[in-house]
Amino acid sequence: MEAMRKLDLGDDEEFMKEINGLTKGMFAKEAIREPIVKIRDELQVFLASDEGKNLDEKERERCTLVLRKYAAVLEVYDKSEGDALTDSEQQEASRLFGELQALGPPPEEVVERI
Structure with a gap:
Protein backbone atom coordinates (compact mmCIF):
# COMPACT_ATOMS: atom_id res chain seq x y z
CA MET A 1 0.00 0.00 0.00
CA GLU A 2 2.85 2.36 0.83
CA ALA A 3 4.35 1.75 -2.61
CA MET A 4 1.06 2.80 -4.21
CA ARG A 5 1.10 6.05 -2.25
CA LYS A 6 4.58 6.81 -3.52
CA LEU A 7 3.45 6.55 -7.13
CA ASP A 8 2.51 9.91 -8.57
CA LEU A 9 -0.53 8.95 -10.61
CA GLY A 10 -2.23 12.33 -10.49
CA ASP A 11 -5.97 12.51 -10.07
CA ASP A 12 -8.34 9.77 -11.19
CA GLU A 13 -9.39 11.59 -14.36
CA GLU A 14 -5.80 12.12 -15.46
CA PHE A 15 -4.95 8.50 -14.67
CA MET A 16 -7.92 7.23 -16.68
CA LYS A 17 -6.91 9.39 -19.66
CA GLU A 18 -3.46 7.78 -19.56
CA ILE A 19 -4.94 4.28 -19.35
CA ASN A 20 -7.36 5.00 -22.21
CA GLY A 21 -4.50 6.31 -24.34
CA LEU A 22 -2.45 3.18 -23.73
CA THR A 23 -5.40 0.92 -24.42
CA LYS A 24 -6.26 2.70 -27.67
CA GLY A 25 -2.67 2.24 -28.80
CA MET A 26 -2.87 -1.47 -28.04
CA PHE A 27 -6.03 -1.79 -30.15
CA ALA A 28 -4.79 0.31 -33.10
CA LYS A 29 -5.74 -1.21 -36.45
CA GLU A 30 -2.21 -0.94 -37.78
CA ALA A 31 -0.85 -2.95 -34.85
CA ILE A 32 -3.52 -5.63 -34.58
CA ARG A 33 -5.22 -6.37 -37.89
CA GLU A 34 -2.41 -8.06 -39.86
CA PRO A 35 -1.41 -10.56 -37.12
CA ILE A 36 -5.08 -11.43 -36.54
CA VAL A 37 -5.57 -12.07 -40.28
CA LYS A 38 -2.52 -14.37 -40.30
CA ILE A 39 -3.77 -16.34 -37.31
CA ARG A 40 -7.28 -16.65 -38.76
CA ASP A 41 -6.00 -17.75 -42.17
CA ALA A 48 -9.24 -28.04 -43.28
CA SER A 49 -6.10 -30.19 -43.31
CA GLU A 61 -14.56 -27.68 -31.28
CA ARG A 62 -12.20 -25.44 -29.27
CA CYS A 63 -10.19 -24.59 -32.39
CA THR A 64 -13.38 -23.79 -34.29
CA LEU A 65 -14.46 -21.44 -31.49
CA VAL A 66 -11.04 -19.78 -31.54
CA LEU A 67 -11.39 -19.29 -35.30
CA ARG A 68 -14.84 -17.72 -34.86
CA LYS A 69 -13.52 -15.33 -32.20
CA TYR A 70 -10.65 -14.20 -34.42
CA ALA A 71 -13.13 -13.67 -37.26
CA ALA A 72 -15.33 -11.63 -34.91
CA VAL A 73 -12.35 -9.48 -33.88
CA LEU A 74 -11.60 -8.82 -37.55
CA GLU A 75 -15.22 -7.89 -38.13
CA VAL A 76 -14.98 -5.24 -35.40
CA TYR A 77 -11.83 -3.80 -36.99
CA ASP A 78 -13.15 -3.98 -40.55
CA LYS A 79 -16.42 -2.24 -39.70
CA SER A 80 -14.60 0.50 -37.82
CA GLU A 81 -14.08 3.78 -39.63
CA GLY A 82 -10.82 5.64 -39.26
CA ASP A 83 -7.53 4.52 -37.76
CA ALA A 84 -8.74 4.02 -34.20
CA LEU A 85 -11.62 2.09 -32.70
CA THR A 86 -14.43 3.97 -31.01
CA ASP A 87 -14.89 3.36 -27.29
CA SER A 88 -17.69 0.84 -27.92
CA GLU A 89 -15.65 -0.95 -30.60
CA GLN A 90 -12.69 -1.03 -28.25
CA GLN A 91 -14.85 -2.57 -25.53
CA GLU A 92 -16.13 -5.21 -27.97
CA ALA A 93 -12.60 -6.03 -29.14
CA SER A 94 -11.44 -6.26 -25.54
CA ARG A 95 -14.32 -8.61 -24.69
CA LEU A 96 -13.48 -10.83 -27.66
CA PHE A 97 -9.78 -10.91 -26.76
CA GLY A 98 -10.77 -11.93 -23.23
CA GLU A 99 -12.86 -14.78 -24.63
CA LEU A 100 -9.94 -15.80 -26.85
CA GLN A 101 -7.65 -15.87 -23.85
CA ALA A 102 -10.11 -18.08 -21.97
CA LEU A 103 -10.24 -20.51 -24.92
CA GLY A 104 -6.49 -20.87 -25.00
CA PRO A 105 -3.98 -20.45 -27.81
CA PRO A 106 -4.29 -21.77 -31.34
CA PRO A 107 -2.71 -25.20 -31.85
CA GLU A 108 1.09 -25.28 -31.87
CA GLU A 109 1.03 -26.24 -35.56
CA VAL A 110 -0.71 -22.93 -36.33
CA VAL A 111 1.57 -20.88 -34.09
CA GLU A 112 4.65 -22.34 -35.81
CA ARG A 113 3.40 -21.17 -39.23
CA ILE A 114 2.85 -17.58 -38.19
Missing part, protein backbone atom coordinates in the same frame (compact mmCIF):
# COMPACT_ATOMS: atom_id res chain seq x y z
CA GLU A 42 -3.56 -20.32 -40.76
CA LEU A 43 -6.22 -21.67 -38.41
CA GLN A 44 -8.62 -22.12 -41.35
CA VAL A 45 -5.95 -23.99 -43.33
CA PHE A 46 -5.13 -26.15 -40.31
CA LEU A 47 -8.75 -27.09 -39.61
CA ASP A 50 -5.99 -33.90 -42.47
CA GLU A 51 -4.23 -33.04 -39.23
CA GLY A 52 -7.02 -30.65 -38.25
CA LYS A 53 -9.74 -33.06 -39.30
CA ASN A 54 -8.18 -35.76 -37.12
CA LEU A 55 -8.24 -33.72 -33.91
CA ASP A 56 -10.32 -35.18 -31.13
CA GLU A 57 -13.82 -33.72 -31.05
CA LYS A 58 -13.25 -31.48 -28.03
CA GLU A 59 -10.04 -29.93 -29.44
CA ARG A 60 -11.60 -29.44 -32.88
